[in-house]
Every structure is written in C-alpha cells, then in structure tokens.
Amino acid sequence: MRDRNTNGSEDAGQIAGQIAGRIAGPIAGVPLDLNLLRTFLTVYRTGSFTAAARLLGLSQPTVTTQIRTLERQLGRELFERRARGVTPAPYADDLAARIVQPLDALATVAGPAGSAEDTPAEPVHLAGPAELLSRCVLPGVAPLVDKGVRLRVTPGLTEPLLEGLRAGRHDLVIATFRPRGRALTALPLNDEEFVLVASPAWAERLGAPEHLAAALHGVPLVAYAEDLPIVRRYWRHVFGGRLVRQPAVTMPDLNAVKAAVVGGTGFTVLPRYLCAAELASGALVLLHDPDDPPINTAFLVQRPGTAGHPHVALVRDHLLHAARDW
Structure with missing residues (x-):
C-alpha cells in the first residue's frame, strides 16, 4: 500500500507531465523548467514584477532574470514593460491559457512547502x-x-x-x-439597491411635493464624499438629471452618514441593506419608491x-x- 506522500509525488509528476505536453509544441527541444513557468504565471496574474517577487518570496532582480531567461528560451517577448507594471504580450495570453490549470493543480497537490497536517492553515x-x-x-x-x-x-x-x-x-x-x-476572477456576489431617505421630521416637512427633486434643494444633504458619487448616481438614474449641490456634511463612512440623517441632519442615499432596520422601525423614512431603483452589483474577486x-x-x-x- 502506497503512502500519501508517494501518491502526492506521483500526482505531481503526472501534472508536471501534462504541463510539458501542453507547451511541447511552442518550446520543442527546450528543457522544461517549472520554476520559470511559475514565475511567468505569477507576473502574468499580478501585472508586476515587484508584486510577483513578493508573492514568490524572491527578489525583483531574480524575477526579472527568470522572465528574461524564459523569453530567450521561447524566442518571444512575454511582457511589455510600462512605467507602472507590465502588460502581457499576445503570446503571453496563449502561454498562460496553456499552463494555468495544470500549474494550479500542481500547486494544490504539492501544497505549501514544508507544510504538515497538524500545522494550522494560513489565515x-x-x-x-x-x-x-x-x-x-x-x-x-x-x-x-x-x-x-x-x-x-x-x-x-x-x-x-x-x-x-x-x-x-x-x-x-x-x-x-x-x-x-x-x-x-470575479464572480457576481449580490445586488445592492439604493434608497433615498430622511428622518421622519424632514419627511413631514416635505410632505408629498409634486417635484421631489426640486423640493429637496432646500434640505441639507449628507454625503459619503464631496463629489457625491452615490447621490449623483441616484439623481441621474431616477430623476434623469444632473445634481449640482454642496453637501452640508460629508463623512467617508456610510454608517456615520446614516447616523447623521437619523439624527435629523437632512437627507441622503444609502444601500437598502444598511438602513433596512431603520426603515422598519421608522427611524428613517423612504422619500421615494421608484419602479426602477438604482442597483449596483458587488463582485467577489479571488x-x-x-x-x-x-x-x-x-x-x-x-x-x-x-x-x-x-
């Protein structure tokens, strides 16, 4: 019966063979060096020699040397050097597509160097x-x-x-x-709906104006930032116009923005998930309920x-x- 380490070594060898098979055509006759390919893939993914060196635990000159070595072996340029980072050359896209799956699978089988089963996983x-x-x-x-x-x-x-x-x-x-x-790699995570809200006192003072957008010009605006990114988007999407306002209060924390509006400072636009409890309790009032509210999709990026x-x-x-x- 073979032990786990033996199986892992054999699996790693098989995957290394798959990588060799995937790139045998482009570099026929060139000795395969998985370290060079691993460095290439890390640079390709991070878009930076410096970031790749940090991830790999290497110096930046070493990463640069390895990429140049691989480029000489392939006879092709892999990256265009920019002022900030690098951009993959067309051939790099093809090479990455050939090796990404087996190289990631090899990393999974091999596991972190020197790891033990009783060692806690990295955070x-x-x-x-x-x-x-x-x-x-x-x-x-x-x-x-x-x-x-x-x-x-x-x-x-x-x-x-x-x-x-x-x-x-x-x-x-x-x-x-x-x-x-x-x-x-980015996967859609959730859709957040934006809502226009104020305290009950301000909602009562406003009543039910025929033109809400115009009526709100007399109400203090509380915002996340001076350029009103969330509020401007709501105005453009719902009212079909450009908002030109100076906020009364700004705070780069939506919880703080919510707290100020609950306290009666004025009105704002918030994600519904953030103020659902306040809307349910009456601490905040929904000023407008459009058929097509602004939606923003959040993505989970790995x-x-x-x-x-x-x-x-x-x-x-x-x-x-x-x-x-x-």
Missing part, C-alpha cells in the same frame, strides 16, 4: 467595503471559524483593495465593480494562485451562499 485575507463587511459578512463568519478558518479582514475602497489583491496582500476582495482585464489554499475556497463558497440573504 484568509478578506477585504471589502467597511459597511458591507460589518453589516453582512462578519455576523455570519461563526461557521467558518468553527471549521478552523482564520480570517484577517481589511476594510477599504475597491481600487486600492484590488491593487492589494494583485500585490498579494489579500486573498479575496468584495469589489463594488467588476475589475478590468482577464487576470482576476487572488490568482490561491487554488492550493483550501480555506480560501471555503470562505469564497460561504460568501457566495450567504449573499443570497443579504
């Missing part, structure tokens, strides 16, 4: 909007913790969080938009190269299932 680094994390994600993580998952949660805005994902600082990011490019980390898949699947009830 899963999850990031996303602070409000969604605190209101929807964190109240439901108990089943994951019971299974031995360790979470490191980081709040923030989507753009810098995606940069952190590419650089290897996060494993999963809840993004407020689908990331561009083919290097990141860092490339995490296929060998079982807890990343566990957290991903848990979030995709739990989001149905958000």
Whole structure:
C-alpha cells in the first residue's frame, strides 16, 4: 500500500507531465523548467514584477532574470514593460491559457512547502467595503471559524483593495465593480439597491411635493464624499438629471452618514441593506419608491494562485451562499 506522500509525488509528476505536453509544441527541444513557468504565471496574474517577487518570496532582480531567461528560451517577448507594471504580450495570453490549470493543480497537490497536517492553515485575507463587511459578512463568519478558518479582514475602497489583491496582500476582495482585464476572477456576489431617505421630521416637512427633486434643494444633504458619487448616481438614474449641490456634511463612512440623517441632519442615499432596520422601525423614512431603483452589483474577486489554499475556497463558497440573504 502506497503512502500519501508517494501518491502526492506521483500526482505531481503526472501534472508536471501534462504541463510539458501542453507547451511541447511552442518550446520543442527546450528543457522544461517549472520554476520559470511559475514565475511567468505569477507576473502574468499580478501585472508586476515587484508584486510577483513578493508573492514568490524572491527578489525583483531574480524575477526579472527568470522572465528574461524564459523569453530567450521561447524566442518571444512575454511582457511589455510600462512605467507602472507590465502588460502581457499576445503570446503571453496563449502561454498562460496553456499552463494555468495544470500549474494550479500542481500547486494544490504539492501544497505549501514544508507544510504538515497538524500545522494550522494560513489565515484568509478578506477585504471589502467597511459597511458591507460589518453589516453582512462578519455576523455570519461563526461557521467558518468553527471549521478552523482564520480570517484577517481589511476594510477599504475597491481600487486600492484590488491593487492589494494583485500585490498579494489579500486573498479575496468584495469589489463594488467588476475589475478590468482577464487576470482576476470575479464572480457576481449580490445586488445592492439604493434608497433615498430622511428622518421622519424632514419627511413631514416635505410632505408629498409634486417635484421631489426640486423640493429637496432646500434640505441639507449628507454625503459619503464631496463629489457625491452615490447621490449623483441616484439623481441621474431616477430623476434623469444632473445634481449640482454642496453637501452640508460629508463623512467617508456610510454608517456615520446614516447616523447623521437619523439624527435629523437632512437627507441622503444609502444601500437598502444598511438602513433596512431603520426603515422598519421608522427611524428613517423612504422619500421615494421608484419602479426602477438604482442597483449596483458587488463582485467577489479571488487572488490568482490561491487554488492550493483550501480555506480560501471555503470562505469564497460561504460568501457566495450567504449573499443570497443579504
């Protein structure tokens, strides 16, 4: 009877053979070096020699040398160097498509170097909007913790969080938009509806005006940011016009925006999930109920190269299932 390590070694050997078969045509006669291919795939996914070096535990000059070595062996340029990062050349797209599945499978079979069965798995680094994390994600993580998952949660805005994902600082990011490019895998997570709300006192003062958008010009506006990204989108989608306003209060925290409006400061636009309890209790009043409210789809984005980390898949699947009830 063969032990587990023997089976793992044989599986790894078979997968390495598959990789060789997939690229035998393009580099016939060239010795296969899985380390070069692994470095190539990491650079391809992160779009940066620096980020790839950090993920691989190598120096940036070593990554650069390995990529140049592979380019010489292939006789083709793989990346175009830019001021910030690199862009894959057309041939790199084809090479990545050939090796990504077997190379990720090899990482899964081999597992982390030097790992032992009794060694705790590495934490899963999850990031996303602070409000969604605190209101929807964190109240439901108990089943994951019971299974031995360790979470490191980081709040923030989507753009810098995606940069952190590419650089290897996060494993999963809840993004407020689908990331561009083919290097990141993004799955639709949930749709958030935006609602126009105010305190009961302001709702009573407004009454039922024929032109709500015009009537609100006399009401203080509380917003997430000076450029009114959420409120402007609501105005454009629902009222079909451009909002030109100076907010009375700004705070880059939607929970704080909600608190100010509950306190009677004025009106705002919030995701419905964030103020559902206040709407149900009467602490906030829905000022408008359009047939076609603005909807924004959130995406769950996974860092490339995490296929060998079982807890990343566990957290991903848990979030995709739990989001149905958000």
